[in-house]
Amino acid sequence: xxxxxAAGALLPGTAQAAPWSTDPSMICGENGAQxxxxxxxxxxxxxIIAWVDKRNSSRAIxxxxxxxxxEKQWAETxxxxxxxxxxxxxxxxVIxxxxxxxIIGWTDRRNNISGIxxxxxSSSGTILWAxxxxxxSPNIGVRYTPKLTxxxxxxxILVWRGYKNSEYNIxxxxxxSSGTRQWGTSDIPIAVTSGYxxxxxxxxxxxxxxxxxxxxxxxxxxxxxxQRVSFxxxxxxxxxxxxxxxxxEDQADPRIAxxxxxxxIITWQDIRSDxxxxxxxQRVxGAGAMQWATNGVPVCATGGRQWLPQVxxxxxxxxIIAWxxxxxxxxxxxxxxxxxxxxxxxxxxxxxxxISRSITSESFxxxxxxxxxxxxxxxxxxxxxETLVQEVSPQGVSLAAPMGRVISDxxxxxxxxxxxxxxxxxxxxxxxxxxxxxxxxxxxxxxxxQPAAATGWALYD
Numbered sequence: 001x002x003x004x005x006a007a008g009a010l011l012p013g014t015a016q017a018a019p020w021s022t023d024p025s026m027i028c029g030e031n032g033a034q035x036x037x038x039x040x041x042x043x044x045x046x047x048i049i050a051w052v053d054k055r056n057s058s059r060a061i062x063x064x065x066x067x068x069x070x071e072k073q074w075a076e077t078x079x080x081x082x083x084x085x086x087x088x089x090x091x092x093x094v095i096x097x098x099x100x101x102x103i104i105g106w107t108d109r110r111n112n113i114s115g116i117x118x119x120x121x122s123s124s125g126t127i128l129w130a131x132x133x134x135x136x137s138p139n140i141g142v143r144y145t146p147k148l149t150x151x152x153x154x155x156x157i158l159v160w161r162g163y164k165n166s167e168y169n170i171x172x173x174x175x176x177s178s179g180t181r182q183w184g185t186s187d188i189p190i191a192v193t194s195g196y197x198x199x200x201x202x203x204x205x206x207x208x209x210x211x212x213x214x215x216x217x218x219x220x221x222x223x224x225x226x227q228r229v230s231f232x233x234x235x236x237x238x239x240x241x242x243x244x245x246x247x248x249e250d251q252a253d254p255r256i257a258x259x260x261x262x263x264x265i266i267t268w269q270d271i272r273s274d275x276x277x278x279x280x281x282q283r284v285x286g287a288g289a290m291q292w293a294t295n296g297v298p299v300c301a302t303g304g305r306q307w308l309p310q311v312x313x314x315x316x317x318x319x320i321i322a323w324x325x326x327x328x329x330x331x332x333x334x335x336x337x338x339x340x341x342x343x344x345x346x347x348x349x350x351x352x353x354x355i356s357r358s359i360t361s362e363s364f365x366x367x368x369x370x371x372x373x374x375x376x377x378x379x380x381x382x383x384x385x386e387t388l389v390q391e392v393s394p395q396g397v398s399l400a401a402p403m404g405r406v407i408s409d410x411x412x413x414x415x416x417x418x419x420x421x422x423x424x425x426x427x428x429x430x431x432x433x434x435x436x437x438x439x440x441x442x443x444x445x446x447x448x449x450q451p452a453a454a455t456g457w458a459l460y461d
Contacts, residue, residue: 074125183233262286317342
């Protein structure tokens with residue numbers, strides 16, 4: 001029984017490309033390392049992928065577009081978004097520009113100053129903003145990887161953690177479709193209280209603004225906070241954010257997804273009740289009011305350690321949450337998922353359904369997929385590193401092999417990424433060291449073409 005189809009119908013006058021599912025495409029194999037790829041759908045069955053590139057020793061940012069058959073659409077070796085002299089040192093973040101192109105954000109150390117930069121590239125591979133990117137944050141201080149989301153008008157909202165005045169704080173800025181800062185020349189402060197802050201994530205609020213979540217130490221232990229910022233850059237909730245979870249002990253590593261109604265669903269790892277982390281979640285509406293139990297509902301509170309959650313919208317007001325799980329012993333590292341409805345009630349088995357066992361990657365990835373979800377990760381098996389994926393239906397049924405489908409068994413993936421679209425196409429991207437230094441590879445997964453009443457999807461030969 002096969003679960004995957006070839007990548008698409010032949011175009012007139014073209015030779016047939018090998019099926020992605022059995023023959024991953026090399027996106028970039030230049031000298032030096034190509035690392036930490038991220039991507040977004042191009043809206044036409046393909047993907048736009050950006051990565052850190054060391055072909056000239058120092059770090060640059062490159063991008064490539066591939067069509068629905070895995071064929072490169074731009075220059076053979078990719079398009080440079082910033083040159084090596086800028087020394088980009090964080091994973092590029094990629095979102096759609098709403099016109100078939102993409103906006104990419106990153107941090108680099110040009111002129112020995114850490115700054116946030118962004119670039120927009122068209123569907124044809126044309127650089128649309130200033131050479132080497134526009135300055136998003138020019139202020140003095142160390143800045144870490146920005147996260148991006150669309151402003152719904154061809155621009156982007158960026159949020160990042162910055163270190164200045166002896167504090168780690170959270171800042172944001174919006175750039176329009178021309179790459180011009182919209183919230184003044186200074187960064188918008190999201191949280192500037194005392195105490196360490198980390199892992200700020202964001203999602204669109206459906207009105208041109210964004211909802212952001214992070215964890216910080218303002219109360220003497222790590223708690224989860226959130227803030228909403230309007231299209232105009234006005235903070236919508238309490239100064240320095242509202243508490244999402246201030247339960248005893250530490251809460252950390254929040255992830256966020258839209259609830260489709262102007263609010264968001266946030267998940268995190270939580271150590272309130274025992275010596276090991278559990279997974280909790282909360283829904284907050286557009287006014288900043290918590291919709292579920294105080295300090296969140298348990299997603300998984302079974303024995304052992306559960307950590308590093310990821311979350312995607314289920315398209316119906318709820319969310320699908322995945323996490324790494326050590327319930328079978330301290331040496332295990334398994335992958336589980338759970339779906340919560342809009343009321344915070346679990347829709348699948350108590351404490352989640354098992355997706356895979358013995359994963360070895362601390363950087364598994366999750367994406368929405370036809371009302372369900374698709375995950376990708378690395379596993380070390382019998383002396384080999386493997387890259388795997390698993391699709392899960394809206395009913396919590398694993399549709400690949402019971403513990404995932406091997407995409408590549410000759411790789412050492414470092415940071416996998418998944419790109420999905422509403423038509424059921426998924427592109428899995430990873431950096432792969434089969435030839436020595438890391439190169440960028442991609443493989444396509446195509447969903448079954450006809451739904452089945454029992455599972456929502458169909459398996460086919």
